[in-house]
Amino acid sequence: MMPTVLDFPKRPPWSYQTSKEQLLAQEEKSFQAYLENIYKSFKPNQLSYFEHNLETWRQLWRVLEMSDVVLLITDIRHPVIHFSPALYDFVTQDMKKKVILVLNKIDLAPPALVVAWKHYFQSRFPEVHIVCFTSYPQESQDERDPSTVFKKRRKRRRGWTTAMGPNQLLRACEVITAGKVDLSSWKEKICRDATSARLAGSSSEEEEDEDPPVLVEHQTDTAMEMEPLHQELYRDGVLSIGCVGFPNVGKSSLINGLVGRKVVSVSRTPGHTKYFQTYFLTSTVKLCDCPGLIFPSLVDRQQQTLAGIYPISQIQEPYTSVGYLAVRIPVSTLLKLKHPAVEDPQLEAQQRAHWTSWDICEAWAEKRNYKTAKAARNDVYRAANSILRLAVDGRLCLCMRPPGYSAQKGAWERHQETTEIASLQASHRRDSRRSSEEEEEEEISSSGEEEDEEKDRDADEEEEEEPAEDGTGGSSRRAGIKGKLSHRNLFALLKEDEC
Template sequence: MCLPGDTGSGPNSRNASTERGKEREPQSDTSDSETTDVRKINQQPSHREGRHDPNRYRLHFEKESREEVERRKKRAREKILEPAAEADLEIDINDIYPPEKGLDFPRRPSWHYEMTREQLLRKEEKLFGEFLETLHSKNPPGSLSHFEHNLETWRQLWRVLEMSDVVLLIVDIRHPVLQFPAALYHYVTNELHKQVILVLNKVDLCPAALVLAWKHYLSSLFPHLHCVCFTSHPGQPYSTAYSLGCLFSSVCISSVDLSSWEQKIQRDAANDCQEGELLEEGESVLVEHYSDVAMEMVNSSQELYKDGVLTLGCIGFPNVGKSSVLNSLVGKKVVSVSRTPGHTKYFQTYYLTPTVKLCDCPGLVFPSRVDKQLQILAGIYPIAQLQEPYSSVGYLYERMPFHAILRLKHPNGEGEDGEAKWTAWDICEAWAERRGYKTAKAARNDVYRAANSLLRLAVDGRICLCLRPPGYTPQRG
């Protein structure tokens, strides 16, 4: 039996309290935590020449207190893990985005061409500050998800929504309601009067019955929503060629000539979309880049299908597989794929055909009421930034016991009844022993690295936890 591979590593946090943005050395599990309220990650080396700031689109997250981290560590050592009820896997979108809690997203303020660039930026900054103040006033500390606090990233969303004719909202089928902000859907359909297509990605990781259940659940709640199943994994029922055909049928527009796109889809299907042979020799992809001024002064009243071109705006949380979907749509690896949330920093457009172009928005997290453990398992919060990953391992184990799959041996042996009683710490220690993870100085089992490794296996789908829509368990029975 082949065990899942490991890509775990120790923490690699950044010092948010230093104005110069200098890197910190990797922390050990017992090192002091930061004390600032907002944590800035993905620090890039600065360039002294020119005006470009490589850290303009850094991810900003709320910072946890050291006391909370230590409390959860202690609990991970002491709490005996018990199997959760199947109903605990069911999740309602209204629990994640309760309307009464003001879980909206910041909207771009009105503007006119007589405004200067500085005036527009100040107005946007004021609006964003008021949005954060209102949001935190309606939700107690610690109840909100670690949503994006960087205004620059939200500005990217505004530009993409303004430019797009049809919005592709990409979610992970294992937990789609975590990544489906209802406020965004209502804004696009009711205020912008544009179409939203929900791309249920990674359907190869879920049972077919569960895929259909999620599709039915979301379609019943949002009647104007078009759902398309997708996977870039070859040989699956919803593989690339089939999914592209479904997507094409969902966005057929009479005012735009989409025959070239249809021909491309048929050509890709005929070639089975083999990796490395996606484009014919000599075929290329035109990529548009925008200056800062152009991005800031995009006309929000832009006419639909301008110049006979259909613009598809691609939006999604980190780690939903958005880049993989874009690569499949374009037919060439033009978007690099990474498991690091926030890998894509600024929006770019790619001409799929002369009449169809894709506009890629950076992955960003909307404010919600998602538990911290679910945020981590869904890839919303960067695993590399965790100071206390053990409780998330315990959360996963209670909903999907995996000790037999990974052939873990309890550090303390079996209990009196012949069955071992596991804590989250035991699970991590057993995996460290299984994989040979040792600390550098004392050569003890490196439980931190083991915990990170297990969480990455979950995010990658090699330990696959799938949430369910309300009522799914009785219907399945």
């Protein structure tokens, strides 16, 4: 079942005799009519949180009009939520343009699940081209201690160019353009960036500055001019790729992975309000970056929250979402929580305990020392928000599955493409290990020196080392756990097949 089944606001019809003022008035009237109609058709509690700012939708319209190919970016954990069938139909049928679907952050999902999602979209949307992408080099999931859910890794800039996906995207664009655009300069840029990434360990910052810059043009309100719906493709021999996606799907990371390190910014009209940006990767390829916006849908509030759609800071009652998460993955185990109502500290007694969402939040507040200002009680609300942020960031990983995945899981694991995806992920992990010396793992104190919002986001660091039962140090205990996990699939611990 496709949760995102609703239409989205579209630019009203116009002609070259229409003035800019008339068009703006028509757009305002059409948008208000759209809102009135959708709220007549559905109750407010049925509708998802979605974009109500007309200016943001105008930027989408402009990006769609300027683009030859639309890059629709989704998070592999929740791709069906981030994919709009209405946008797909509008681009492919009304605008007669191609859509490339990016399954981003694929290191957060098992290879078989990635392949299952690819075939799900290909079977239902035959005109879509699918590319798998990951922007950050990450450590192998099946070699990680679950305690690393607490760790926050600071990425170095050179990690952008070791990301998976640019070559796949290039090949998809070569198929779409069919030789009508010279993409050789883009291919050379990808090879050059990959070479620079491999040599970055021995290169200085000054040497990195020798890379050719990427030109960025800030589109302004004066650039929001009228364009025909069916404009000429590949105008002046340039491929324009429009990047569209929900917030928190990794769109900025993906663009950084394509752009590289050095950027030169220009603006058509200095001092005017900036709308969206265009990145000239080469003389024949440019990216049009649309601000992240949320399409209307019928997704329930818990899924919206965990998919990064609904702002966590605006949630009044976060405990239901925490419970939704805890039913599907072992949150108490991953966070090493001690049940507040069980005095016996033994692991077996803790495992037998029944956990409610409130218990999880209270135990996390106790573990992180989150206290209310006046009574110094456990700040359960703040703890709940912290857990939800861990889920949105991918440190507590919950993956949706396509229909029938559980029944056919064995077949997907034996699928030929699964081996290819696993190989790509393994290659990506090798790049990650090469860059690991330049990455920093930092522990962030909860001593009250930072702002509350920042502390909530960073409440994922490892605590002090805990002594093992046999009296050995915590570091050796963790090393033993890591050694054991190197021979097993961490996704089994995360109960991926129970999501």
